[in-house]
Amino acid sequence: MRADEPLPDLEAFRSEVRSFLRENLPHDIRERVKRGCNDFTTAELRDWMAVLAHRGGWSCPNWPAEHGGPGWSHAQKYIFEREYALNHCPKLPNGGSAMLGPTLMHYGTREQKNRFLPDILTGKTFWAQGYSEPNAGSDLASLKCRADRDGNHYVINGSKIWTTGAHTSQWLFGLFRTDSSGRKQQGITFLMIKLSSPGITVRPLPMFEGSDELAEVFFDDVRVPVDQCVGEEHDGWNVSKYLLSLERFGAAHIGTTTARLDRVKELAATTPVGEASLLDDPVFANKLAQAEIELRALDVTEQRFLLGSSGAEAAMLKIRGTEVQQMVMELLVEVAGVHAQLAPDTGQEDRPRHAPAGAEYAAHGYFHFRKTPIWGGSNEIMRNIIAKAVLGL
């Protein structure tokens, strides 16, 4: 299967998706995404999610119809992901849609599903993921943030760090230590916590390139009802592992990288070098071609993996996806040339400016996306997984 082959029904689906996105995405959001801006207000994202949700659950493209999602096939999801990125739609917070949602569908009680899934779908609640701690990064199982049972409640004490969007979300799901007597993977419990609960303090952690998506969360005797536990008590490690096994789709972010590569071409074609353009420069064109070939190899690999798994597809797609993404981010910086120096939001709007649109986001994006080989299981940890699980080393 090649999901981009022009099978008649898929082509119809593609144009349906495309025209809906084109007609409904607010123009200024589209323009900002196209320029490379990653910062959107919660209200903007929520409104856009509501529009997608209204269309038939498109806000949660991976969800089955049973839970209000579109119930798409793999090929349809693939097409949607590409069209979403190529039409310059903003990246949505996915803690609820891609992480907690599928976990609840598998492990949640009926009450939990009814209570939480609808608001994820409409974008009413945003969810943060509280796994990492200062001393539990790659070695996640060594986490220490405690949840002590007290009647019908857990009492939480400790802290979480690198919690994306904790300051813009209403809820947090995460892993907490309920027992420290056995192996470190045992005695971990998966809990859902309302971020406005008494005893929670959220401290934003500004990133070095100026983004403000990271935060730290402190828990001081925070009481959480036991019905907010997902799966069995002490079994949170397995609950979170199930989620990891699902995360295959879109791990490589091929859609957004393709959109950025298109942007590189567009900019290179209008960037003068001598009497010609940067796109005519054979050295630059070779680099661009190399990046496109790597992206193509990744794209085909993702499509192959949709058909059958080798056991390492999530890890491999994550590693290569982030590596190719970095290649393209670097090309954006190179195209911007001397204009790459301009920092966003620091100039005087009303003054003569020569930088091409989005030049200020070239280096900004390059800096920002250094995060992807680190998060979600660093690329080193992913290589360890492949070495162990697939190569048997």
Add this chain to the structure above:
Amino acid sequence: MRVDASDFELTEEQRLFGESVARFLEQEYPFEKRARIVAGEPGFLDEHWRQFAELGWLGLAIPERYGGLGGGAGDVAVLMEQIGRGLLASPLLTSNVLAAGALVASGDRALCDEILPSTAAGETRLALAYAEPQARYDPFDVATSARRDGEHWRIDGSKIVVGFANCADQLIVSARTAGDRRDRGGISLFLVDPGSPGIDAHHYHTHDGGRASDLAFEAAEAVALIGREGGGLAPLEHALDFASLAVAAEACGAMWAVYEQTLAYIKTREQFGVPIGSFQAIQHRMVDVFMRCELARSMVHDAVAAWGRGDRAEMARAVSAARVNIGNGARLVGEEGIQLHGAIAMTDEVSIGHYLKRITMINASFGDPAWHLARYAGLMREQSGNSGNGDENASK
């Protein structure tokens, strides 16, 4: 052998000077304080600028006859390496190395006498406006024009990313007085008062905490022609090569700082019950970082030595070679520094990301690695063409 041992050694004086720069920056410009300084205007402290003058940093690259210290390329490299380590953002490079360098190289003694003593003393700041929207990194691609108007010259055109023009007392502007946009001849340098009518400035921050400006000139009156009419490109290219050497040394300092901090971090950060530096996957990456740092140091020495020998073509080759090798190496070191630290390096509170910012800005200054590689290839072709037999020449 192409180089002798003295090319690799600092003099006792240079060693002490480097240590004093390092000490000053550690005490006066710690990372936390730097964050506050670069966020405020004009991006550095007047008090520091006065101290730089007293310490001789501002006159280091300026000849003694014009009130400077007449330091050589090696001295400037020592200063810049420490500036790279200390992440110092200031107009020192753009004003006192680059713009002052162009003025000196122009051979215009009268203007040098008039301007450089106060530049070395920290009283007059300069900015060199040469880059243009269509020119990418080619300094000879000049669309800005200058025409005579009675006693005066008037300038029309656009200049971009002029470093620290926000606080410059005088501008040096390249403009075409003859020829077509990409002719090497017909380019002249002018002294321009940034406050003159007909100049519109757009000031902004650069990612590394520095400042830059886009300038639009509309019949703006120049104060003076610098040097000979039509003779502007040679001094401009000379000054740009010297600035390239300076930023190569600066990047080298930044690389070593990233290396040292990352090495210390992986020895202390524990995951899975052991320091992450005990994993071979990490050790090999760290060794690669180390090797890039050593190569960078070699390339700085090489460029300094070539500069000392004074052969123009060899200088250009050595400088471009350094910018390619160090540019690529510094990017790798900065990226690996972040990766090996993990999430903590993505925060504003930790300096590693700020080194990558400076490294990236250096790579977008005075030619990126791709531009220098193409230039090196051109010089290489010329050299082989001239000697008739490249192989024989190289083995000597």
